[in-house]
Amino acid sequence: MAARRALTIGLIPGDGIGKEVIPAGRRVLEALPASLGLKFDFIDLKAGWETFEQTGVALPEETVQTLSSCNGGLFGAVSSPTTAVKGYSSPIVALRKRLALYANVRPVKSVATAAKPIDMVIVRENTEDLYVKEEKTYDTPEGKVAEAIKRISERASTNIATIAGEIALRRQKIRASGAPSIHKGPLVTVTHKSNVLSQTDGLFRTAAKAALADPRFSSVAVEEQIVDSMVYKLFRQPEAYDVIVAPNLYGDILSDGAAALVGSLGLVPSANVGKTFALGEPCHGSAPDIQGQGISNPIATIRSAALMLEFLDEEEAAAKIYAAVDANLEEGKLLSPDLGGTAKTEEVVQDILRRL
Ligand SMILES: NC(=O)c1ccc[n+]([C@@H]2O[C@H](COP(=O)([O-])OP(=O)(O)OC[C@H]3O[C@@H](n4cnc5c(N)ncnc54)[C@H](O)[C@@H]3O)[C@@H](O)[C@H]2O)c1
């Protein structure tokens, strides 16, 4: 039987545990039932610290060009240094801008992994804020001073709030079809710090609220919350959140915090979303503390593969992957050490493949 749709997927393992989890994502895609009619062609691509050490370039132009000709991609993680290294710049941050992946969508859901039910999506602006990385250091008579630009545009804030509203509506539609849920109606919470940063976060706040006032979001409740008290409420009452929309840096920080609430960074996926392309990426980094031990949790990447499929309009295939992962977690017999288990990455992958 000829495949209904062929998808070319670029794979960028990167560094550290990125090399352990990306093959897991690939194997799960390959194991999807033939009845779905999907055919995958994979292209291995390079980026990261090791690539930089070998070639002097962290994000080869070939990777960007090839990825832009793919339908989608999976990015593992890179080991970005914490001190400036001449010529190195974070490849994932660069890719988001080069491929116009304007939204970073991060669903955080507890499936037998947290004391409280949690089911939220953090929608992080992906191209600007402090991530424009326009920094400089200069000398003054009192010593060195460093500065960074925080750039917020009306256009990017409108775009990110719009996709947040669309995600809230889509989640509501799924709930209306009978899926069990902890939420009653669609809700978007706009996060900012415009009590202090009245111009930059002030613009984010007004543009996001204006976008969500569009009549097509009339059924979506809109709330706003200052980011510091948001962290407080997120930890005390995570069930209160449905969709959170945030500027780039706050979204980065909130999603790691939310990952702690559901039990591990190794569970939380993301998709870097553009108009016609999606790059799945686990929220975690290269985890140098556990790399090479075969114990990294592959679920964040496997869920990222599913999320990528969702944004490529292959929702049925995505649902099969989510269900296999949920079944693994609900049974709780083969869990990796970050979740309190003793299973190796390979055993978790095998269990999920069996359930597909
Ligand atoms: N997308 C990316 O490329 C990305 C994202 C975040 C961090 N990083 C980079 O990763 C490097 C390490 O950063 P870090 O240590 O601050 O954060 P990290 O996310 O790599 O690790 C934080 C903690 O979570 C654990 N962890 C993360 N993923 C896990 C998984 N799949 N299974 C089990 N445990 C997991 C780690 O063992 C560690 O204890 C840095 O160089 C940073 O720049 C890259």
Ligand SMILES: O=C(O)CC[C@H](C(=O)O)[C@@H](O)C(=O)O
């Ligand atoms: O270390 C890097 O090169 C990028 C880290 C990256 C980020 O967006 O800051 C990561 O924290 C993430 O959440 O994707």
